[in-house]
Amino acid sequence: MAATLLIMTVGAAACGVGEGGQSDKTTQNRAGTMDEQQATKRAEEIIHQAVDGMLPKPNLKRIGPTPVGPCLADDDSSASGRKQVALTYQLTDVPGSEAKRLLRHVRDAWVKQRYTFASPDADWNDPYPEIYMRTPTDDFWMDGIIGPTNKETGEGIAAISVTSPCFAGGAGTPSEVNPAALRTSPGASDAERRVLGHSSRIYEALGVRHQPQAGDGVGRVEDGADVLMHHAWSTVPLSREARRGAMSRGRDSLGGAGWDVRVLPLESDEEMIVARHPVDASLARVAASADGSLRVAVTAVEHDGARPA
Incomplete structure (x- = not known):
């Protein structure tokens, strides 16, 4: 349909938004001083926290050629020039039957780091569970999903994503406003962030x-x-x-x-x-x-x- x-x-991931939809000044300050290199390094660190130690060990296949794009949750709809890093990797070269176990490992590894859930924990009875989390100290948003490859056997490919808070980038002009640079509400769904990210x-x-x-x-x-x-x-x-x-x-x-x-x-x-x-x-x-x-x-x-x- x-x-x-x-x-x-x-016919974004929200940036600078803390618990309960209130602005987190500590998060905003850290995001304000962050640059592209630091944001990318931190996003990659969060990815490796999730996958290091996995058995069987998957290969990371990046989805998308570039990690940096316009901020999808600007404080207004004008072109601020702010940027954010978004990394997505498939966990490949492992049996499809292992996808759920790998995703559970991701969840456990992020919980061990004291990262918090952005929505209730996954329904692990579902053959294709999903997790949505964030880092409470610097407001990186993460998710993990399974793309089905064989629904009859429950096999699939796990994928994890990390999106940084927004940070200062090059200035833009109103004529160059990205149509995905919309203010998202604190309760924006993952689907809304996804469509804005893909549009961007x-x-x-x-x-x-x-x-x-x-x-x-x-x-x-x-x-x-x-x-x-x-x-x-x-x-x-x-x-x-x-x-x-x-x-x-x-x-x-x-x-x-x-x-x-x-x-x-x-x-x-x-x-x-x-x-x-x-x-x-x-x-x-x-x-x-x-x-x-x-x-x-x-x-x-x-x-x-x-x-x-």
Whole structure:
């Protein structure tokens, strides 16, 4: 149903937020003095705290070519130029039957570090449990999920992500505002953070300015038992050549990040990109609009227990 909605509809981790949705001054001060190198080093430390000592020992396969992107939870909707680090790794080269045990090891390792749960602990009776945690001292957000590979046998691939607080980056201008640079509420769901994160990476790949239009923003859709988060936005109108160049960059970026990408021909002699994320099954769509702009839509399923406490 999510795929149908994504094709037919045209239409962050929070940073500096402490327990109970209140601003944590200690966290903000640390994030304010952090730079890209420090944020990356700390994110990698949290990753290795989770996986070091695992048996069988997995290989870390990074999802996505770059760890740094725009801050997805700015204090306002203007271009502040702040950045944040986001690292995602699949735990590969181990039997698919070991995915749940590896994810439990991740949970236990982070608990040992006195990191806290951002939502209730996983339902370990579920064949594909999920965990959402944060570091209370410096406000890095982490999650761990399992991407199913064989639902009949319960096999899958575990993946873990770490997202830093926001830190100072290069200045931007209003015309360069990332459409994913929206203020998220303290209770924003993991699905909302995911769609904004994926939108941010697509925006960077297209390399084209965003132009606000009616229907932009994040929406929550209930479809039977499923709850979907949907983020839609548009670029400025482009020439045919520029549009094709942007589409090519978007396709290559999604494919390089491990998305399952399909290019579908349209009656207008244009193409539409439809892609599925290899880990969280989010869906992305990029297609030309009648005015020559590119319309982007990202949809993710909001799983039970994925909303931070």
